[in-house]
Amino acid sequence: MRSIRPRVTLCATLLLAASHLASSLEVPQVFKNTNLLRTIDASKAYIRETIAVIIENTSDKPQTEYYLPLSVPGSSAVSFVECKDKKEGTPCKAEPVEDSSDYPVKYYKITLPATLKPKGQVTLAISASITGALEPIPAVIGQSDKQFLSYTGYRYVPTAYLTEKQKTKFRAANGEIPDYTEFGGKDVEKSGYTVTYGPYDDKKAWSSDSTPETFTIRFEFTMPIIYMEKLERDIEVSHWGNNLAFEERYWMTNNGAKLRDQFSRLTWATTSYYNPPTAAIKSLLFPLRSGSKDAYYTDEVGNVSTSKFRSDSREAILDIKPRFPIFGGWNYSFVVGWNNDLPDYLRKSKGDGYILKVPLLQGPSQSTSYGSVEVRIILPEGATDVTYSAPFAIDKEERSLHKTFMDTLGRTTIKLTVNNVVDELKNRDIINKLAPEVNRILFVKNLRFVVPSAHRVRTRPTERTHLTYEPPTNLRSITSYQVSSEELFDLFGKFGPIRQIRQGIANNTKGTAFIVYEEVGDAKTACDKLNGFNFQNRYLVVLYHQPEKMARSEKDLAQRQEELEKLKKQHGIE
Amino acid sequence: MSSPTLELWNAAASSPFSPVIGKSLHATVAFILLAIGAVLTIIFSINKSLVLAPAIAFPASVAFGLGSVYALAAGGVYV
Numbered sequence A: 001m002r003s004i005r006p007r008v009t010l011c012a013t014l015l016l017a018a019s020h021l022a023s024s025l026e027v028p029q030v031f032k033n034t035n036l037l038r039t040i041d042a043s044k045a046y047i048r049e050t051i052a053v054i055i056e057n058t059s060d061k062p063q064t065e066y067y068l069p070l071s072v073p074g075s076s077a078v079s080f081v082e083c084k085d086k087k088e089g090t091p092c093k094a095e096p097v098e099d100s101s102d103y104p105v106k107y108y109k110i111t112l113p114a115t116l117k118p119k120g121q122v123t124l125a126i127s128a129s130i131t132g133a134l135e136p137i138p139a140v141i142g143q144s145d146k147q148f149l150s151y152t153g154y155r156y157v158p159t160a161y162l163t164e165k166q167k168t169k170f171r172a173a174n175g176e177i178p179d180y181t182e183f184g185g186k187d188v189e190k191s192g193y194t195v196t197y198g199p200y201d202d203k204k205a206w207s208s209d210s211t212p213e214t215f216t217i218r219f220e221f222t223m224p225i226i227y228m229e230k231l232e233r234d235i236e237v238s239h240w241g242n243n244l245a246f247e248e249r250y251w252m253t254n255n256g257a258k259l260r261d262q263f264s265r266l267t268w269a270t271t272s273y274y275n276p277p278t279a280a281i282k283s284l285l286f287p288l289r290s291g292s293k294d295a296y297y298t299d300e301v302g303n304v305s306t307s308k309f310r311s312d313s314r315e316a317i318l319d320i321k322p323r324f325p326i327f328g329g330w331n332y333s334f335v336v337g338w339n340n341d342l343p344d345y346l347r348k349s350k351g352d353g354y355i356l357k358v359p360l361l362q363g364p365s366q367s368t369s370y371g372s373v374e375v376r377i378i379l380p381e382g383a384t385d386v387t388y389s390a391p392f393a394i395d396k397e398e399r400s401l402h403k404t405f406m407d408t409l410g411r412t413t414i415k416l417t418v419n420n421v422v423d424e425l426k427n428r429d430i431i432n433k434l435a436p437e438v439n440r441i442l443f444v445k446n447l448r449f450v451v452p453s454a455h456r457v458r459t460r461p462t463e464r465t466h467l468t469y470e471p472p473t474n475l476r477s478i479t480s481y482q483v484s485s486e487e488l489f490d491l492f493g494k495f496g497p498i499r500q501i502r503q504g505i506a507n508n509t510k511g512t513a514f515i516v517y518e519e520v521g522d523a524k525t526a527c528d529k530l531n532g533f534n535f536q537n538r539y540l541v542v543l544y545h546q547p548e549k550m551a552r553s554e555k556d557l558a559q560r561q562e563e564l565e566k567l568k569k570q571h572g573i574e
Numbered sequence B: 001m002s003s004p005t006l007e008l009w010n011a012a013a014s015s016p017f018s019p020v021i022g023k024s025l026h027a028t029v030a031f032i033l034l035a036i037g038a039v040l041t042i043i044f045s046i047n048k049s050l051v052l053a054p055a056i057a058f059p060a061s062v063a064f065g066l067g068s069v070y071a072l073a074a075g076g077v078y079v
Helices: A004-023 A265-271 A463-467 A485-495 A520-530 A547-570 B004-014 B023-046 B053-074
Strands: A031-041 A047-057 A063-071 A077-085 A091-096 A105-116 A121-131 A148-154 A162-171 A188-191 A194-203 A214-220 A226-238 A243-254 A284-288 A293-299 A307-311 A316-320 A331-341 A346-348 A354-359 A368-381 A387-389 A396-402 A411-422 A429-434 A474-478 A498-503 A512-517 A541-544
Touching: A047 A063, A063 A121, A077 A105, A077 A411, A105 A121, A121 A411, A148 A162, A284 A520, A293 A307, A293 A316, A316 A331, A346 B004, A354 A368, A354 B004, A368 A429, A429 B004, A485 A498, A485 A512, A485 A520, A512 A520, A520 A541, B023 B053
Parallel strands: A031 A162, A226 A368
Antiparallel strands: A031 A047, A047 A121, A063 A105, A077 A091, A077 A121, A091 A105, A148 A214, A162 A194, A188 A194, A226 A243, A243 A331, A284 A316, A293 A331, A307 A316, A346 A354, A354 A429, A368 A411, A387 A429, A396 A411, A474 A512, A474 A541, A498 A512
């Protein structure tokens, strides 16, 4: 049965090929995909699709352009696509092909980092973020009910070329996956967090005329789906005040399952003692650059006092709690802002002029997607010839003068608009270069901002790189002696995606476990909530894992023992 | 992974922006400038004459102007 089906699909595809080519994008068949692995990661509030593919040039000419269709059914949309040569690590350009006739897929043209000779092979790692692809089912839930999301995708990866071998891995937010399409149990495997489809051999290129098979997976999602309908971010340079001011105005919605009944404050207050996972937005954690100060948090009513701000030489964290928990379908708008010292962000260029380097997008540590982001960079009055180099594609750019009091002409302002953004792009810097020109009343030297073409300031910010300037994210807990790692996953996974759990088995490490979270914010929540939690009749002790501190205390112990020996000798005690 | 702008930024590492007056001095400078402004204004108001205007009134308004910029900065309004 299994061997017949692909052939049937193949025949149908061939019959329809002629009409298909006339109506939509014609991709020259110059490649084949030797091996393809697609990973669909649904552990965030949006989909992250990663495709690792070995491509081979089957034509007799060198090739540089590779096409890739991404499925965007319904209201979903591709936020961004990045690509690199997996072995060399060199990035390659991925740009959308403006052709809407191929719905529900969208083609991307990838320019290979180097020309591929006939018969040559290269491994590409393509990652894309897709928003709006997750649907809560049931769409309406009770206040303390679990939230489930559903994802529908194609069983065979849509490709523009023949694919010899392929496999699809779906990674859910946690191990609770009540429903998934099984296709009669063949080539489908569920283990822990993942459902794997494949391997499948020799699948034809995508054709919009055939109806492809789809799979649907429904999984538990214990976090809210944070969606910022709009974000207005102002970055204001004050050379008089030696200050860089940030202000962010958010219009937030929880896109998760809607609340069925009226909100019960009593239930909320009684259950919050146990801190169950909830699909409501309770708090947001903003990891800011170190050196940030004077943070504030207000909303339409005024100052909101339920916020914490911690700033030291290593980090600055703004932890805000909205006035009420934001359930599915609820809205909340708020403003946060903070200051930084200017010399960390503004430098005098070697020639003339100045260079400004600021993060284009920051935002909360919880996974977030944005409808539209408007960043205004307000430069000092008299700054001219400003150019910028943005870390990701900008949809719209406007230049104007922004007048505040004490200005005569108004300040040079660049407004950059980006639509459909995901938080993976945050903390990338935009660089503005300014050439010199005599500034009017204010600056004696003056500014002229020049900035070249687009580039990437950093490599793709995986969570790992993100963590490099975060506090230690490892959590150490002392657990009961007979705990399986599944149980630990269940408990600790409620606070966010876990990268790794390591349990001690030796005698001196028995009853301890190291849990590594993908996100530092999740580790913090877990530490706060689970310390002292009664788990299998034992109380958990949850601590941050701090290797330096542990090493120090070991050294102390050795020193103290030495002193003890000395004292013993002095007093003649054996 | 670098680009012309990033190289430019790195090349300028030794010359960060240096303000005329740092944040810690805003309040002091504002007070001194406003005080000078006030004193000169009082002196000028006692004996108003065109001859004295460039010598007293002009410095007074400059001191007031710059003083108010630093007073705002000292208060956290970074204009």
